[in-house]
Amino acid sequence: MRANRSRAALVALALAALLPGPATGEYGDVVLNRRSEAEGVRPVVFPHWFHRIRFRCKVCHSELGFRMRAGSNVVTMKEIADGKFCGMCHNGQVAWAADRCDLCHSGRAGLRSGIQGGHETLGPGHW
Amino acid sequence: MRAILLAAAIVSMAFPASAQDKGAGKSTYDKTCALCHATGLAGAPKFGNKADWAPRLKVGAAKLYASALKGTANGMPGKGGNLTLSDGDVKAAVDYLVASVGGAKSAATPVAAAAAKPSPAEAPKVASAAPVAVVAAPVALRAAAAAPGAAATGAADPNAFNRLLAAPGKRNAPPAEDGIHDPANPGTHALQPPLTALGGMPALAAGNRVNWVSSLEGGRITPRWDRDDAGAAAVVMDLNIVREVKGSMPDVVYPHKQHTEWLDCSNCHPQIFIPQKGANQISMASIMLGQKCGVCHGKVAFPVSECRLCHSKKKEGAGPAAAVAGARK
Structure with missing residues (x-):
């Protein structure tokens, strides 16, 4: 039974990677799980829509240095604490500070990194 | 026990195509349903989890079958997304899932249930299947579903087959229900649900269902x-x-x-x-x-x-x- 379950979970993962599931977050949500789960925390879910209401694209993709290609930004907690990337705003002044782990690290276990929410174009969106 | 096994063997040999014994339900479950129902992926009720299944068992077998066959607005795809399955396979899998939480035990007596089955081809099965509780109990569920008009009550979204076309109730879902946030994470519930922000903005038929350009031009948002x-x-x-x-x-x-x-x-x-x-x-x-x-x-x-x-x-x-x-x- 246990073997069956873990096998089923693996198949589910493989399938989830191939097909957009029935519910996959809001359009433009980005899952960051390159190292999260390996480090023992939940994957990060970055909601584009939430930030877009408050900041224009240019603020993050020019000032903050986020490249417009999912997977090309490797962000560590050390960098955030040092005030780089997310840490340029998530410092307790512009937005909540990085001590609120569970607000960003809020994804389900086993999520694959990449863009979510029913995207229609591929390429750099997945890696 | 031997007699039961023998009876089951006779049934499966005599009616190999009916695919209604527990084995068929299990194999369908393992191949298709387990992807979500083993782990509770995307909010699916978990195999053997009575709490997940209790509200679903209340609606009755007919609706349960209809949900499995046609899909639901909660994200269950019709036939679990595997359209090559026969209706019988799907129903057998539902029975198998229901049996995992003891739901089938509350069904009618095996004989009455089997007798209510409409298919004449399966009628001879009654005699041999009656003593086999494991086989016959799920049949009771299926008999209820086969009642005229019962299947039509499950009003599934006709566009549910299109994965890119979210049903109205599924658009801009709150974080805990959007399929990628972990509802068990306390922070998930502190996040702003999309609709509270996007609700009043000019609409678009795709994406976030918001026209970002006119929202900005009209001063609805001031990023x-x-x-x-x-x-x-x-x-x-x-x-x-x-x-x-x-x-x-x-x-x-x-x-x-x-x-x-x-x-x-x-x-x-x-x-x-x-x-x-x-x-x-x-x-x-x-x-x-x-x-x-x-x-x-x-x-x-x-x-x-x-x-x-x-x-x-x-x-x-x-x-x-x-x-x-x-x-x-």
Whole structure:
């Protein structure tokens, strides 16, 4: 039974990677799980829509240095604490500070990194 | 026990196509349903979890079968997404899932249930199946579903087959129900649900279901242009680029204005688009692969299904008259 379950979970993962599931977050949500789960925390879910209401694209993709290609930004907690990337705003002044782990690290276990929410174009969106 | 096994063996030998014994339900479950129902993926009720199944068992077997066959607005795809399954396979799998939480035990007596089955081909099964509790109990559930008109009560969304077309109730779902946030995480419930912010904004038929450009133009949202300076204004460049396209689609009008409201020149130039007339080869194929416009459109900006937002300029001389003239030549 246990073997069956873990096998089923693996198949589910493989399938989830191939097909957009029935519910996959809001359009433009980005899952960051390159190292999260390996480090023992939940994957990060970055909601584009939430930030877009408050900041224009240019603020993050020019000032903050986020490249417009999912997977090309490797962000560590050390960098955030040092005030780089997310840490340029998530410092307790512009937005909540990085001590609120569970607000960003809020994804389900086993999520694959990449863009979510029913995207229609591929390429750099997945890696 | 031996007698039961023997009876089951006879049943399965005599009616191999009926596929209604526990084995068929289990094998269908293992192949298809377990993907979600073993782990509770995307909010699916877990195998053997009575709490998950209790509210579902209350609606009755007919609706449960209908949900499994046609899918639900909660994300269950029809036949679990495997349309090659027969209705009987799906129902057997439902029985198997229901049996995992002891739901089948509350069904009617085996004999009565089996007798109620409408299929004449399966009628001989009654005698041999009656003593086999494991086999016959799920049959009771199925008999209820087979009642005339019962299947029609499950009003599934007719567009549920289209994965890109979210049903109205599934759009802009709150974080705990959106399938990627972990509902067990306390922070998930502290996050703003999309609808509280996007609800009143001008609508679009795709993406976030929000027209971001008119939201910004109409002052519905006032996103900062500068991280620190709330008063900084965008450096807007008002220049339309018309791109003539091959084929019958209207030409593309690319507006710098709406793009520079959001973006810096350096976001697109020169990495994505060479700032020189005629230097950029753009095709829908490359866009679909995430190149050129597809770097943003289809991921965060409005998706490629909104053809006419870009292909907006009618071709010179296009129309019925030109077509007729062309045909005469």
